[in-house]
Amino acid sequence: MTLAESQGSDARDLALLNEELGLLIDGATNHAIYMLDPRGHVTIWNRGAERIKGWAQAEILGRHFSLFYPPEDVLAGMPQRDLDRTSLAGRLEEDSWRLRRDGSEFLANITMTALYDEAGALRGFGKVVRDITDQKAAETALARREQHLLSILATVPDAMIVLDEQGRIASFSGAAERMFGYCEADIVGEKADMLFPRIDRDRDGGFLGSYLVFDDRAVAGAVRTVRGQRKNGEIFPVELAVGEALSGGQRIFTGFLRDLTQRHRTESRLRDVQSELIHVSRLSAMGTMASTLAHELNQPLTAIANYLEATRDLMVDPSPETVLLVRGALDEAAGQSLRAGQIVRRLRDFVARGDVEQRAEPLNALVREAASLGLIGAGQAGVETVMTFVDDSVCVQVDRVQIQQVLVNLIRNALQAMAESPQRVLTMTSATLRDMVEVTVADTGTGIAPEMTDRLFQAFASTKQDGMGLGLSICQTIVEAHGGRIWAAPVPGGGTAFHFTLMRSSADAG
The missing domain is CATH 1.10.287 (Helix Hairpins)
Incomplete structure (x- = not known):
C-alpha cells in the first residue's frame, strides 16, 4: 500500500470514529453534552442539550454559555468564575439553577471538565448537564415524609422496636428508651429477649419465639399482654403486637409495645x-x-x-x-x-x-336467703309471694353477698312498685339455660314509666322522689362483673319482670 493509500485509509477510519462518537453523544438524550471554547462560547451541541435547554444547534453555536445562567448569577460574575475554577481544578461538579430557552429555570447537575492539548494549552471545556428538578423534588418529598414519620415515632406514646430474623434489635424508638430505660446506642445489636423476664423467655420462647411458631399471620398479629423488664429490673405489664415485613429479601419484625402499668x-x-x-x-x-x-x-x-x-x-x-x-x-x-x-x-x-370472692354457691339457697331479707314486711303489706325454682343441685359461680344485694334491690323495688296496686303478687323464678341460669323477679305493680325505658340502668336515673338512681345501675355492674346480663320486660296484665343471668358452676351438687 502506498503512502497516499495509507493516509486515505487513516482519514476514513478517523471520519468513521468521529461519526460514531457523534452518534453516541447525540444518543444521550437525557444529558445535555456540549463543548465550550476557552472563552466560553459553544462549539458542540448534542440533541440532549436541545431537548433539555430548548436551543437548536444552529442558533446556539458560537454564543456565550452565560445564556444558561439566571440574570442575578450573570451580574455576580458566576459564568467566568466557573471557567476559572474549572481551569484551576481541572473539573467542577455541582448542582445549580440554570435557564431554558423559554426563560424557565431548572435544577441542574453540572459536570464541567477542562480540556488541554498535548502541549498543555487549554483547548476548551466539556460540559455534561442533567435536569434533576424532578429527582430533587422526589428526594425532598421523601426526606420530608421520613422526617414526618420520625417526628410521629418520636412523639407516639407506644414503644417501637425493629428486629432482624435473629431477634437482634435494629431500631429502638424514643418511647422505647423511656419505657425500658436503655439508650438506643447501647441496645442496638442486642437480643430483644433482654427486655423480658427470664422465666417468661424460657416459657414462651422470648420476643419472637411464640410469634414465629404461628402459621396463621392473622393470629400472630393479634395484640397480647406480656411482661416487660426495665433496665433497673422492674417487671411491668406490656401490651404487645408484632408485625412482619420483607426488606432486601430478609424478614424484619416490628414490635409495638404499650406500658399497661398505669x-x-x-x-x-x-x-x-x-x-x-x-x-x-x-x-x-x-x-x-x-x-x-x-x-x-x-x-x-x-x-x-x-x-x-x-x-x-x-x-x-x-x-x-x-x-x-x-x-x-x-x-x-x-x-x-x-x-x-x-x-x-x-x-x-x-x-x-x-x-369480693366468687365461688360455687347453691342457687336456690342463695335466692331464698336473699328473699328472707328482702321480703321483710311484705306480709304486713299484703303481698303474696310465689317462688318457683330449679332443682336444688344447681350451683352458680358468684360472690354470694353481691348477688343477694341484686336480689334484695329488685325485691324492694317490686314491693314499692306494688304499694298502690289492688293486686300484689311478687313472683320469683329460676331456670337453667345451658351454661347459664336465669333468675326473674316479677311484680304486679304500675310498670316502668315510658320516659325511663331507655335510662332504666343509667346511674342517677330515678322516678322516686327520695331515690338517687344508683340501685339498678349497681345491679347491672354486679351482674355484668359476674359474666351475665340484666334486663327488664313488661308483664302481661300489668307490672314488670326483671331478669338476670349468671354463670352456672361446674360444681353442681349431685
Missing part, C-alpha cells in the same frame, strides 16, 4: 371504688328498710320478754304442772331468740364490707 393501677382503683360504692349501696338499702327491720326484730324480742315474764309469774308458787308450763315457755323464748339472731346475722353478713 392502666392496671387505674383499673385496680376503679374496682376498689366500685366495690366501695356497692357496699355503700347495701348500707343505703338497709337504711331505707330501717323501720321495717326494727319491727321485724321487735316481734321476737317482745315475744321473748312476754315468755320470760310468764315464767317468772309461774315460778312464784311452783307445782309439777307449772314447771311443765315454764319449760314450754322457755322453749318458745329460745326459739324466738334464735329467730332474732338469724335476722341479725343475715343483716351483718349483708352489710359487711368483705373481699
Whole structure:
C-alpha cells in the first residue's frame, strides 16, 4: 500500500470514529453534552442539550454559555468564575439553577471538565448537564415524609422496636428508651429477649419465639399482654403486637409495645371504688328498710320478754304442772331468740364490707336467703309471694353477698312498685339455660314509666322522689362483673319482670 493509500485509509477510519462518537453523544438524550471554547462560547451541541435547554444547534453555536445562567448569577460574575475554577481544578461538579430557552429555570447537575492539548494549552471545556428538578423534588418529598414519620415515632406514646430474623434489635424508638430505660446506642445489636423476664423467655420462647411458631399471620398479629423488664429490673405489664415485613429479601419484625402499668393501677382503683360504692349501696338499702327491720326484730324480742315474764309469774308458787308450763315457755323464748339472731346475722353478713370472692354457691339457697331479707314486711303489706325454682343441685359461680344485694334491690323495688296496686303478687323464678341460669323477679305493680325505658340502668336515673338512681345501675355492674346480663320486660296484665343471668358452676351438687 502506498503512502497516499495509507493516509486515505487513516482519514476514513478517523471520519468513521468521529461519526460514531457523534452518534453516541447525540444518543444521550437525557444529558445535555456540549463543548465550550476557552472563552466560553459553544462549539458542540448534542440533541440532549436541545431537548433539555430548548436551543437548536444552529442558533446556539458560537454564543456565550452565560445564556444558561439566571440574570442575578450573570451580574455576580458566576459564568467566568466557573471557567476559572474549572481551569484551576481541572473539573467542577455541582448542582445549580440554570435557564431554558423559554426563560424557565431548572435544577441542574453540572459536570464541567477542562480540556488541554498535548502541549498543555487549554483547548476548551466539556460540559455534561442533567435536569434533576424532578429527582430533587422526589428526594425532598421523601426526606420530608421520613422526617414526618420520625417526628410521629418520636412523639407516639407506644414503644417501637425493629428486629432482624435473629431477634437482634435494629431500631429502638424514643418511647422505647423511656419505657425500658436503655439508650438506643447501647441496645442496638442486642437480643430483644433482654427486655423480658427470664422465666417468661424460657416459657414462651422470648420476643419472637411464640410469634414465629404461628402459621396463621392473622393470629400472630393479634395484640397480647406480656411482661416487660426495665433496665433497673422492674417487671411491668406490656401490651404487645408484632408485625412482619420483607426488606432486601430478609424478614424484619416490628414490635409495638404499650406500658399497661398505669392502666392496671387505674383499673385496680376503679374496682376498689366500685366495690366501695356497692357496699355503700347495701348500707343505703338497709337504711331505707330501717323501720321495717326494727319491727321485724321487735316481734321476737317482745315475744321473748312476754315468755320470760310468764315464767317468772309461774315460778312464784311452783307445782309439777307449772314447771311443765315454764319449760314450754322457755322453749318458745329460745326459739324466738334464735329467730332474732338469724335476722341479725343475715343483716351483718349483708352489710359487711368483705373481699369480693366468687365461688360455687347453691342457687336456690342463695335466692331464698336473699328473699328472707328482702321480703321483710311484705306480709304486713299484703303481698303474696310465689317462688318457683330449679332443682336444688344447681350451683352458680358468684360472690354470694353481691348477688343477694341484686336480689334484695329488685325485691324492694317490686314491693314499692306494688304499694298502690289492688293486686300484689311478687313472683320469683329460676331456670337453667345451658351454661347459664336465669333468675326473674316479677311484680304486679304500675310498670316502668315510658320516659325511663331507655335510662332504666343509667346511674342517677330515678322516678322516686327520695331515690338517687344508683340501685339498678349497681345491679347491672354486679351482674355484668359476674359474666351475665340484666334486663327488664313488661308483664302481661300489668307490672314488670326483671331478669338476670349468671354463670352456672361446674360444681353442681349431685
